[in-house]
Amino acid sequence: MERVNFNDRVAVVTGAGQGIGRMYALALARRGARVVVNDLGVTRDGSGADTSAADKVVEEIISAGGKAVANYDSVATMSGGENIVKTAMDSYGKLDILINNAGILRDKSFLKMTEEEWDLVMNVHLKGAFCVTQPAVKIMKANNYGRVVFTASISGLYGNFGQTNYGAAKLGLVGIMNSLKLEVAKYDIKVNTVAPNAWSRMTADVFPPEFEEKMNPQFNEPMVLYLCSEENKVSGNIFATGAGWYGRTAIVSGDGVCLGDAKRSISVEEIRDNFHGISNMDNKREHDSGLGMFEYMGPLLS
Numbered sequence: 295m296e297r298v299n300f301n302d303r304v305a306v307v308t309g310a311g312q313g314i315g316r317m318y319a320l321a322l323a324r325r326g327a328r329v330v331v332n333d334l335g336v337t338r339d340g341s342g343a344d345t346s347a348a349d350k351v352v353e354e355i356i357s358a359g360g361k362a363v364a365n366y367d368s369v370a371t372m373s374g375g376e377n378i379v380k381t382a383m384d385s386y387g388k389l390d391i392l393i394n395n396a397g398i399l400r401d402k403s404f405l406k407m408t409e410e411e412w413d414l415v416m417n418v419h420l421k422g423a424f425c426v427t428q429p430a431v432k433i434m435k436a437n438n439y440g441r442v443v444f445t446a447s448i449s450g451l452y453g454n455f456g457q458t459n460y461g462a463a464k465l466g467l468v469g470i471m472n473s474l475k476l477e478v479a480k481y482d483i484k485v486n487t488v489a490p491n492a493w494s495r496m497t498a499d500v501f502p503p504e505f506e507e508k509m510n511p512q513f514n515e516p517m518v519l520y521l522c523s524e525e526n527k528v529s530g531n532i533f534a535t536g537a538g539w540y541g542r543t544a545i546v547s548g549d550g551v552c553l554g555d556a557k558r559s560i561s562v563e564e565i566r567d568n569f570h571g572i573s574n575m576d577n578k579r580e581h582d583s584g585l586g587m588f589e590y591m592g593p594l595l596s
């Protein structure tokens with residue numbers, strides 16, 4: 295079986311100074327990619343800045359015979375995002391792969407959440423993905439090729455106590471993906487999202503100690519590398535990973551019930567009396583775009 299390789303590919307991995315992002319950077323470089331190792335070098339809550347996080351990973355790659363360059367910009371501003379992409383262009387002349395991975399936590403229950411805690415998390419995860427992906431996709435579009443991965447979380451997809459800010463930002467990335475995949479489809483740019491689970495400084499005080507070995511961050515890497523490979527042809531999908539488990543997850547809708555009648559209004563009682571059918575997910579389906587939802591209303595619109 296032919297080995298998946300990234301020869302001649304240039305990749306940017308944000309937040310690659312440690313944890314899961316470091317695994318992506320090391321693996322991409324081992325398989326031939328030239329890698330921009332971006333990391334602001336902050337603490338788990340986003341404080342401070344330290345160039346050594348990115349430098350160490352670059353050294354590790356170079357000493358193993360690979361090619362990499364460090365970048366220390368924050369993903370959370372457009373100038374930072376542009377500079378991250380410029381680092382790839384100045385160093386290697388192109389950009390094929392972007393893994394949006396940088397992240398912080400400011401956990402707090404919803405009623406205690408401050409505006410600052412909300413904004414910081416939104417800025418790094420959601421705005422950060424916009425700020426790096428927009429300049430990256432400009433280059434990918436010009437080259438008619440690209441692979442983009444966003445990093446969501448099961449917290450955003452399904453919820454987690456104390457993470458309304460983080461969960462909103464993470465599910466927001468799915469929103470970016472859903473529209474971006476349509477806008478770039480004709481340029482062979484595939485856009486996907488992962489929801490990883492791994493032992494890292496982000497989870498070390500959440501997971502039980504035995505998870506350190508079982509939730510090795512390496513387990514997330516092969517899924518993301520496959521999505522970044524030329525062989526990957528899917529776009530707009532969400533994959534969850536962790537502890538050696540890999541699966542696709544999706545936003546689906548049920549058939550619902552057509553109650554409409556252009557000539558009259560619908561009452562609350564009709565909703566109540568049809569609630570079972572409205573809620574039924576037996577025949578659940580995915581949709582390539584929001585327009586798919588209009589199929590259900592078809593009989594009422596024709």
Ligand SMILES: NC(=O)c1ccc[n+]([C@@H]2O[C@H](COP(=O)([O-])OP(=O)(O)OC[C@H]3O[C@@H](n4cnc5c(N)ncnc54)[C@H](O)[C@@H]3O)[C@@H](O)[C@H]2O)c1
Pocket residue numbers: 308309310311312313314315332333334335336337338340347367368369370394395396397398418422445446447448489490491492493494495496497
């Ligand atoms: N570990 C998990 O179980 C888990 C679960 C779901 C999602 N995630 C997501 O996976 C990604 C990686 O998480 P991790 O566990 O490896 O965390 P980590 O804290 O080990 O690594 C995150 C890295 O991002 C960097 N970073 C933070 N803010 C930045 C900024 N503004 N600009 C550039 N770099 C910045 C940090 O310096 C750090 O090196 C994050 O997006 C996280 O939300 C992780």
